[in-house]
Amino acid sequence: MLAAREILVAEERGRIVAMMGVTPCLDRALWLGQARTHPDFRRQGYAQRLVEAARARVRRERRPALRLWTSERNLAAQRLAESTGFRRIAVFTRRVARTRRAPSGLRTSRRAAEALRLWRRSLFCRQGGGHIAYQRHFLPLTQNVLKKMAARNELLVGQDIAVVLWTQEERRTAFASVLAGGQRGLTAARRAAGERGYAAVQTFLPRDPRIVRWAREAGFIKGSWGTRAVLYERRV
Secondary structure, three states, X not given: OHHHOEEEEEEEOOEEEEEEEEEEOOOOOEEEEEEEEOHHHOOOOHHHHHHHHHHHHHHHOOOOEEEEEEEOOOHHHHHHHHHXXXXXXXXXXXXXXXXXXXXXXXXXXXXXHHHHHHHHOOHHHHHOOOEEEEOOEEEEOOHHHHHHHHHOOOEEEEOXXXXXXXXXXXXXEEEEEEEEOHHHHHHHXXXXXXXXXXXXXXXXXXXXXXHHHHHHHOOOEEOOOOOOEEEEEEEO
C-alpha cells in the first residue's frame, strides 16, 4: 500500500536529478512506479541506476521479482524496461463503472483452491499472463496469494464466478479483479460493490477484444488513464 512506499533518488553534485517509488507487493516482489528524471539529465543513465539499485535490494532481501507498468504509448519507458532486463507480461486496460444496486449472487469465500481452478481456466488468466491487478500493483495469482486475499474477506464467489474486491484510500470506490465468469463476472462485481455501499468500481482487465466487449456490455467504460498499461516483470 502507499504507506509502505519508499523513494529511491539519484543525485548529481548534491542535487536530486531522478527519483522512483518502490513499494512491496502482496507476494513480496517490489513494485516500481512514478519514475521521474529532471529534463536536463535525461538519457544519461540515471533511471537505469535506480532500477539497478532496486534490483540489488530484491537480491539482498531475497524477493521474487521487480515489476512495473508503463503506457503502451510511452516508448521511452518501454525501451528502458527492456534494456534493464524486464520481460513484457501483458497489456491491461483500466475500466470504471457506477455500481448497481442489485443482488450480485456472490458470497465471501475462504476456498482459495476452488477459485484458483476457475481462474486458471479463464480467459482473464490466459490473456493476463497469469497476473491480476491488486492494491495498485500487478502480481501473479497463486494459491498462497489468494489465501491472503480470502483471509481479508476479499474473495467473492458465485456460480462459476470468482472476484477479488477491495478498497483503498478512496472510500467511495471499490476495486475489483474478476478471476472468472466472463461478462457475468463483471456484472456481478458491479453489483457486489453496490451491495457494499460503494458508488463506483474500477478494474484493470487484460486488453483482449472479447474481455473489452464483456466489460462494455456489463456497463464499464474506459478510465481517464491506464487504458493501455503494459506490465513488465524482472525475475531475480
